Amino acid sequence: MNIKYLQVKNFRNIEKCQIEPCENVNVIFGQNAQGKTNLLESIWLFTGCRSFRGSKDSEMINFNSNKAVLDMDFFAFDRDYSAHLEIGEGRKFMLGGVKKTTSEVMGNFLSVVFSPVHLSLVKDGPYERRRFLDIAISQLKPKYGVTLSQYNKAIQQRNILLKDIVYHSELYDTLDIWEDRIAFYGAEIVRQRLGYINKLSSYSHEIYSGLSSGKEHLTIGYDQQTVIAGESKQELYDNLKNQLYQSRKNDLTTGFTSVGPHRDDLSIKIDSLMARNYGSQGQQRSAALALKLGEAAVVRSFSGEQPVALLDDVMSELDETRQNYILNHIKDWQVFITCCDPNNVRNLKSGKKFEMKNGKVK
Numbered sequence: 001m002n003i004k005y006l007q008v009k010n011f012r013n014i015e016k017c018q019i020e021p022c023e024n025v026n027v028i029f030g031q032n033a034q035g036k037t038n039l040l041e042s043i044w045l046f047t048g049c050r051s052f053r054g055s056k057d058s059e060m061i062n063f064n065s066n067k068a069v070l071d072m073d074f075f076a077f078d079r080d081y082s083a084h085l086e087i088g089e090g091r092k093f094m095l096g097g098v099k100k101t102t103s104e105v106m107g108n109f110l111s112v113v114f115s116p117v118h119l120s121l122v123k124d125g126p127y128e129r130r131r132f133l134d135i136a137i138s139q140l141k142p143k144y145g146v147t148l149s150q151y152n153k154a155i156q157q158r159n160i161l162l163k164d165i166v167y168h169s170e171l172y173d174t175l176d177i178w179e180d181r182i183a184f185y186g187a188e189i190v191r192q193r194l195g196y197i198n199k200l201s202s203y204s205h206e207i208y209s210g211l212s213s214g215k216e217h218l219t220i221g222y223d224q225q226t227v228i229a230g231e232s233k234q235e236l237y238d239n240l241k242n243q244l245y246q247s248r249k250n251d252l253t254t255g256f257t258s259v260g261p262h263r264d265d266l267s268i269k270i271d272s273l274m275a276r277n278y279g280s281q282g283q284q285r286s287a288a289l290a291l292k293l294g295e296a297a298v299v300r301s302f303s304g305e306q307p308v309a310l311l312d313d314v315m316s317e318l319d320e321t322r323q324n325y326i327l328n329h330i331k332d333w334q335v336f337i338t339c340c341d342p343n344n345v346r347n348l349k350s351g352k353k354f355e356m357k358n359g360k361v362k
């Protein structure tokens, strides 16, 4: 998958710019606040998702305009696409001149983004990592999103019940209904997460080895607060159901469901040490990047298409060896990299460089 042409109009500080990127590494450099991240954000929107910065659509329209207009030609799934996106009052998408809804657009242009906010994947608490896992799996298997929301509803119901039983002991027997649902959906969540992590870990391991020139090893795994083991879905269900039953006494005192995949985490270790607690800044950044690029590799294994990688400000804190790996060893991918210091990219062997200045590309 690769972008051949991009035109951005009235998007944030970019009044008008056009680029024709190359098929591999494209570097966008320039001083702070010139519009580098804005340009990546405009590309990202063609995935159909919300801004990776968490911005509202209205915030992305240039202050002097009432509509941002984006056009992109890209090659994917053995054919050329021409996509058009207007952001005004709502979004208007067109593919090949035909109007499309957001859900129809999803899955045509594939991309993964790494931005400094993704460092929270390594640095912050388990919530961020569960979210990363759940979003990544839902994108590959939309049914997983439905399972997840059913599971969360069942957990909420059990938690409400745990608090009510204190005053209405006759409700005790209804715990079984919700535990059955939690075990049913929870078993599927555990199964899907294990399968996904299994794939992701081997790709991320390989990428991290490349980044560190084979000197360090990244291991990721599924970290279950309470181990729900089992080969089959039935075994996982039985196990989880039993654990929920065992935890009743404890959960009735706290009013909170203590077992199940809503408590689990993704463990990220560099040479056997938890990256969150022991990793240096460069190691944490490398680990987050390896996870995101690993995510792209899993998407490729499912869809047959390599998503376009958008790497925002990835070079800072990385030494020259790691920078060189990103610039010259990520093969067969179209990658967009932003950085401030053009010295960071002096070792770029092939690829294109664009200077972003005051919302204009030179």
Ligand SMILES: Nc1ncnc2c1ncn2[C@@H]1O[C@H](COP(=O)(O)OP(=O)(O)OP(=O)(O)O)[C@@H](O)[C@H]1O
Residues within 6 Å of the ligand: 011, 012, 013, 014, 030, 031, 032, 033, 034, 035, 036, 037, 038, 039, 059, 060, 061, 062, 063, 064, 313, 340, 356
């Ligand atoms: N809707 C908007 N209209 C006009 N300008 C905007 C709008 N939204 C953001 N900007 C401006 O865009 C500028 C550039 O933002 P951007 O995040 O792309 O910078 P950058 O080149 O990535 O800088 P850095 O190197 O600091 O990350 C910001 O200074 C901001 O004020």
Ligand SMILES: [Mg+2]
Residues within 6 Å of the ligand: 036, 037, 038, 312, 313, 338
């Ligand atoms: Mg930026």
